[in-house]
Amino acid sequence: MSNLIEIRGLSFNHGFRVIFDNVDLDIERGKITAIMGPSGTGKTTLLKLISAQLTPRSGKVLVEGQNIHDLGQADLYEMRKRMGMLFQSGALLTDLNVFENVAYPLREHTTLDERMIRYLVLIKLHAVGLRGAAQLMPSELSGGMARRVALARAIVLDPMMIMYDEPFSGQDPISMGVLIKLIKTMNDNMDLTSIIVSHDVKEVSAIADYIYIISNGRIMEQGTPPALEETTSAWARQFLKGLPDGPVHFHYPAPDYNTDLFETE
Amino acid sequence: MLSYLNKIADNFGPLGKKGIVSFERLGRSALFLLRVFQSIPFVFLRPWLFIQQLYSVGVLTIIIIFVAGTFVGMVLGLQGYNILVRFNSESSLGTMVGLTLVRELGPVVTALLFAGRAGSALTAELGLMKTTDQFSALEMMAVDPFKRVIAPRFLAGFFSMPLLAAIFSAVGIYGGYYVGVYLLGVDDGAYWAQMQKSVDFHEDFMNGVWKSIVFGFVATWIALFEGYDSVPTSEGIGRATTQSVVNASLAVLALNFILTALMLETS
Numbered sequence: 001m002s003n004l005i006e007i008r009g010l011s012f013n014h015g016f017r018v019i020f021d022n023v024d025l026d027i028e029r030g031k032i033t034a035i036m037g038p039s040g041t042g043k044t045t046l047l048k049l050i051s052a053q054l055t056p057r058s059g060k061v062l063v064e065g066q067n068i069h070d071l072g073q074a075d076l077y078e079m080r081k082r083m084g085m086l087f088q089s090g091a092l093l094t095d096l097n098v099f100e101n102v103a104y105p106l107r108e109h110t111t112l113d114e115r116m117i118r119y120l121v122l123i124k125l126h127a128v129g130l131r132g133a134a135q136l137m138p139s140e141l142s143g144g145m146a147r148r149v150a151l152a153r154a155i156v157l158d159p160m161m162i163m164y165d166e167p168f169s170g171q172d173p174i175s176m177g178v179l180i181k182l183i184k185t186m187n188d189n190m191d192l193t194s195i196i197v198s199h200d201v202k203e204v205s206a207i208a209d210y211i212y213i214i215s216n217g218r219i220m221e222q223g224t225p226p227a228l229e230e231t232t233s234a235w236a237r238q239f240l241k242g243l244p245d246g247p248v249h250f251h252y253p254a255p256d257y258n259t260d261l262f263e264t265e
Numbered sequence: 266m267l268s269y270l271n272k273i274a275d276n277f278g279p280l281g282k283k284g285i286v287s288f289e290r291l292g293r294s295a296l297f298l299l300r301v302f303q304s305i306p307f308v309f310l311r312p313w314l315f316i317q318q319l320y321s322v323g324v325l326t327i328i329i330i331f332v333a334g335t336f337v338g339m340v341l342g343l344q345g346y347n348i349l350v351r352f353n354s355e356s357s358l359g360t361m362v363g364l365t366l367v368r369e370l371g372p373v374v375t376a377l378l379f380a381g382r383a384g385s386a387l388t389a390e391l392g393l394m395k396t397t398d399q400f401s402a403l404e405m406m407a408v409d410p411f412k413r414v415i416a417p418r419f420l421a422g423f424f425s426m427p428l429l430a431a432i433f434s435a436v437g438i439y440g441g442y443y444v445g446v447y448l449l450g451v452d453d454g455a456y457w458a459q460m461q462k463s464v465d466f467h468e469d470f471m472n473g474v475w476k477s478i479v480f481g482f483v484a485t486w487i488a489l490f491e492g493y494d495s496v497p498t499s500e501g502i503g504r505a506t507t508q509s510v511v512n513a514s515l516a517v518l519a520l521n522f523i524l525t526a527l528m529l530e531t532s
């Protein structure tokens with residue numbers, strides 16, 4: 001079976017707001033799949049549905065053939081030990097320092113001795129360039145650094161898949177380049193499956209094997225990066241090229257600009 | 266006619282909605298408590314989690330309890346002396362100070378201070394953890410936040426309240442002693458002897474302990490739930506913290522009346 005995750009007929013609401021409406025989506029094993037879409041369309045929500053932090057209104061999320069929303073807590077936790085997730089905000093535990101944050105999953109789920117834990121943690125921290133920051137507290141990190149620590153934490157248990165929520169936002173060009181390479185090499189060498197949520201079209205196109213663009217609760221366009229280059233959909237072309245004009249409107253619906261500015265009561 | 270009905274509906278509609286929202290919250294808080302109970306056995310496997318919390322919830326509150334207890338005891342000494350001296354019975358000062366503290370002021374004032382110091386801190390801490398996705402992160406690391414974060418805090422609050430109340434009463438009794446005996450000249454032996462004679466272990470002391478056990482339970486539950494259920498924004502944390510202190514204080518005062526009535530009934 002080549003798909004690690006198969007989403008079928010997924011629908012989800014926040015209150016009355018429809019976030020997903022009957023979405024089908026596949027994540028191929030061992031590949032990097034990118035999810036793109038305008039801000040606020042539900043990319044983070046999709047990751048939370050895949051990891052069963054949220055429950056869909058209807059539809060299935062099959063992970064290795066099992067519907068993750070049917071699992072009991074014990075089985076779900078077993079599954080999650082094999083899923084890493086990089087949160088948009090980093091979500092480090094604020095009362096632990098960087099080292100302990102990365103060591104946390106090891107201490108919780110393994111019986112490794114202190115020497116081994118130190119060894120593993122330092123390797124992961126080195127990979128994200130923050131070995132020197134091991135003793136800092138999360139409050140002493142910048143947003144981009146916090147997210148890199150969170151990445152080290154997400155990979156410390158050597159999961160089978162990782163979900164990255166906006167890994168590149170807040171990174172300077174150098175860290176960004178390193179991160180892109182890191183994600184790519186980890187995916188290829190560690191037998192990982194990666195899901196990347198990102199707005200950075202150019203960077204993601206360079207490493208992704210497959211791209212989904214979602215908007216308004218549906219999948220607007222999908223395909224390999226070269227295929228999307230050639231897309232005939234005006235919508236997808238506007239999104240990928242970042243053009244201000246086209247079928248997608250940059251402005252929230254509003255009355256005519258001139259009338260609004262010079263209107264007198 | 267119809268327009269009147271519409272107006273009435275407009276007026277009462279929001280009220281009904283508020284009612285539904287509060288009942289929903291009440292239900293959530295009960296479910297919350299249930300999950301806390303289910304998670305408590307886990308804490309016995311990881312006692313250091315509990316000990317850490319005992320320190321930040323209990324030990325850090327002791328200083329406030331100490332200072333407040335001293336002053337409350339001193340005021341009791343002053344007021345008590347001035348009332349009792351009118352009836353020539355200032356030798357009963359020890360009884361008055363002891364009973365007031367052990368039965369009422371010890372548990373109640375401790376619970377109010379606890380809600381203001383430890384309760385608000387717990388609420389803010391959980392609210393911040395929620396706002397910064399830390400609960401989700403724990404969930405994703407296959408760690409149950411109820412077992413790891415909430416149950417140890419609940420136990421710490423529950424166990425520290427009776428101890429804090431006992432400290433408050435003890436310190437208060439010495440405060441009353443200082444004012445009554447040293448400053449106002451009540452007989453030293455009479456202060457202690459009268460207290461010993463009239464403060465009953467089962468009737469008085471245990472009543473106070475029961476009260477503070479109930480208060481510890483309720484104040485900690487409210488503080489933790491307000492934090493866990495807060496709106497995950499900075500205003501949300503602020504509002505939750507205020508609510509936590511207000512609700513816990515009101516609950517303590519109302520419960521105190523009910524418990525006192527029950528205890529006087531059965532004694």
Ligand SMILES: Nc1ncnc2c1ncn2[C@@H]1O[C@H](COP(=O)(O)OP(=O)(O)OP(=O)(O)O)[C@@H](O)[C@H]1O
Pocket residue numbers: 014015019038039040041042043044045046088
């Ligand atoms: N708890 C909630 N209650 C109600 N609505 C919510 C809640 N959380 C998110 N939403 C709404 O769901 C929509 C999708 O949110 P989500 O965070 O998944 O967006 P996103 O695609 O990740 O956006 P971004 O690119 O800005 O991170 C948003 O429009 C948001 O308003």
Ligand SMILES: [Mg+2]
Pocket residue numbers: 043044045088165
């Ligand atoms: Mg998002």
